[in-house]
Amino acid sequence: MSVEPSDHSWFRNFHGGFLLEGYTLTLVRGLSPQTFLDRLSADLQGDVAGFDAFVTRDRDFQDDQADWGEYMLVGATLVPGKDADWVLALEINGGIELQTDAISHATAGTRAVSHFRSPNAMSLFSWWEDGELRTRFEGPLHRDGSTPDELVDLMHQVGFDFEDGGCSVENYIALAEELTGVRVTPDVLENSTYSIGIVEIPAEEWKGVVIDITDAHGTRTHVELPNPTHEQH
Template sequence: MTNEPSRHSWLRSFHGGYLLEGYTLTLVRGLSPQRFLELLGAEPQGDFAGFNAFVAQDLEFQEDEVDWGDNMFVGATRVRGQDVDWVLAVEINGGIEFQTDAMERATAGTRGVSHFRSPDAMRLFSWWEDGELRTRFEGALHRQGSTPDELNDLMRQVGCDFETGECGLEQYVALAEELTGVRVTPETLRDGVYSTGIVEIPGLPH
């Protein structure tokens, strides 16, 4: 495997850099979008064709929120891996993966990966296996989970720097691709049909 930063840099320019304001992308093997939302405990909000329609619905949801962050709007679409379908979930900003226990349920008996960037540029990558958080990191030097070092070789191969700790968005996209066999592209997001739902984020202070 060779690291190809240019092939994995599309996220920075996608939709005019829209996702740099905050996003979460999650992949879970073998689930339909509807089953994924069910396991998250989401309240269904309908299906929307294309990223533009999904964003419009997300903006409408945000405008109706009184206390922002108590709930998260998520869209899920089906994508093809090397040998099985996966679900790709998108949140604008986001937080379901690390602020709830939803991924424990969603990855029971299967694999999931998620990467996140906040509006203040905090970045997280998480790898789940059979309901267990195996590795999560913000930068190559700050790792946690039940097997925090298991991805180290793969992280180096995709370009994470274990001297400086730098591991950028290109590396997150590449690492997700290596762990899932799913190549997410701008067209994947642009053309997806998104089943949507609202997930409650419990226990946040007002």
């Protein structure tokens, strides 16, 4: 029996919906938290007990940054899956999976899934195998990666809307559970001990803007506008 998205309706009310303001959750099979952080080249910062302590540490850390986003704080804890233990990594807002190459190295020889939501309600789901991005998508209709269609059956099973292209954070969490066997619960997030690391987000030169819009009729407009000041080679 497939996981039901409604199994994860708790997420919307967790700490008053705090994580809906921006988070990244990543699950990586078979690594210890310390090994995962080492693979990210993280600067280790010790452990904190519980979600509140992690949020406080993250808030203090971000307040000390001159420019938000130059570094990200990640907390990693061990959780049981169906056939193995997994690392659950948590970021408030996030950026490591999207803005660095570290996740490719971190997933060498193993599987990882990650889902992300930004403060402006952009969301993404990513599936990695042995350092390779297999599938990434925001909504179910437009998927990227080396095997963009491999998860379609599972996506149908956990309630993704292939008619309107809609999805929810509950769909993401249910799909992650199908791929990992890990059930993320309020207790897991609330009471875990998180090993903390700081990961540098390298600055990237702005090369252009991508406009990607799907209208109410399902028509997609995808335009890439280069930065006119970017040197062409």
